Amino acid sequence: MAAKRSSVTRKQLEALLAEALVPVEPSGRFVRRLRARLVRYEGSRASTLWAIVAGLAIALIVIIAGFSVALRLSLGLLSVLGLLDRRPSSPEGQQAAA
């Protein structure tokens, strides 16, 4: 081949290049791990978004529940105060009311 090179033709040179520049295979482990990394990277962005949405939803539920409890306590307190207010303070008062 070396002797031929001094008068190497275009076709011969192309044949040599086709022989030298052959495709190589990346390791299967590398290909799989990189795919997993890319998907996890993208997936982690999606899960972050979902975590924010879930956090906001939970906070909203807690606030509404808090208001609900406060409202119930207020109503209960007002009911007790109302009952206490309607109760006669002395027997004379009770007779007058009758």
Place this chain on the structure above:
Amino acid sequence: MSWTQLDDLALIQRSPDEVEAFGQLYERHVKRIYNYIYYRTGNHQDAEDLTARVFQRALRHAGRFEDKGVPVSAWLYRIAHNLVANFHRDRSRKPIVPLEDRVLLSELGAHPEASAIQREEIQILLDHVRSLPEDRQELLILKFVERLPNAEIGQIMGRTEGAIKSLYHRTLNALRDEIVSTQAARELGRPAGPGEAE
């Protein structure tokens, strides 16, 4: 929906919202991009590192991809080209292709001595290829390793098909001159390194 049925453009457009769309795109192109980088850097470690960076960058910028008639593969090659250029600029090191890592299809079943001579000759040829300017190396890799047509090579390299044909012709002539010059130097008993012919 099966991702395999979608073309590259549909996959890249869905990538920002659908993880698996990018996964499918990755599977289609990872070997080609790896090969391109391997022959531009000369070793598997750097090829793996840069291939990972190409796809990470592509994923980050997938939402900004605009359909201008250029294939997605050309876009990926452009990213790879830029990263390899940065790699060589930053490290300023000469790429080396370790032959022991390469599997030459033509060697299978060959005589060990003949295959050793063939390895040596191929190494010399690869040294000559690596001594060529960057754009010529890129052209040879895309043409011989990736087996792409001139039109697609033109899209990747940002040139017309005619310009690619012309560059290919000049590249072969330069390579032939290099080989002849090396051969002449050998016959005179003087070692000639790649790049002396120009």
